[in-house]
Amino acid sequence: MACPYFYPVEARAGSAMLPLGAWWKGVCLAVPGAPPAETGAAGDSFCDTNCNLGYARGECARFPAGEGPDAVRFTISSHESTAIHIYYVIERDHHPFAHGRLEYAPATAAFVTPPETVTLARQAQAYVESYLRRKEEF
Numbered sequence: 001m002a003c004p005y006f007y008p009v010e011a012r013a014g015s016a017m018l019p020l021g022a023w024w025k026g027v028c029l030a031v032p033g034a035p036p037a038e039t040g041a042a043g044d045s046f047c048d049t050n051c052n053l054g055y056a057r058g059e060c061a062r063f064p065a066g067e068g069p070d071a072v073r074f075t076i077s078s079h080e081s082t083a084i085h086i087y088y089v090i091e092r093d094h095h096p097f098a099h100g101r102l103e104y105a106p107a108t109a110a111f112v113t114p115p116e117t118v119t120l121a122r123q124a125q126a127y128v129e130s131y132l133r134r135k136e137e138f
Helices: 045-053 118-137
Strands: 006-014 022-026 073-080 084-092 093-103
Touching: 006 118, 022 045, 022 073, 073 118, 093 118
Parallel strands: none
Antiparallel strands: 006 022, 073 084, 084 093
16 A cells, blocks of 8 residues: 555565555655655655555654545456556555546556546556566566
8 A cells, every 4th residue: 555645756676565566766745735755765764665555644744634545555456458457445544535446558558537636647557567567577
């Protein structure tokens, strides 16, 4: 489960068991209107870990107060030649906060209907990129 405010930018070595299918370097978009804060900087392993693993409420200084979500998880529900179907669940306190289904078209390398937020769209894209990279390795 990645932090719902984490915008993944660059894949790094990591386990397929990680929420986005790899370890990602990225930026924090938790504070609206503020410049994005880079994660994964030297000496910033705490933020790097929480961005990739989620549930940073009360631990991360940038994490917003309030009733918003804590984490996002993805799973591939089916993979056909023309489409990859993905389910996502946005969580709060380990319970569903919101959920949905996405369809990714490999031919165009894009979602048929883009996810509703920029961050969710990029996390879903990162998840698919990690998934496809692992498929090529086998």
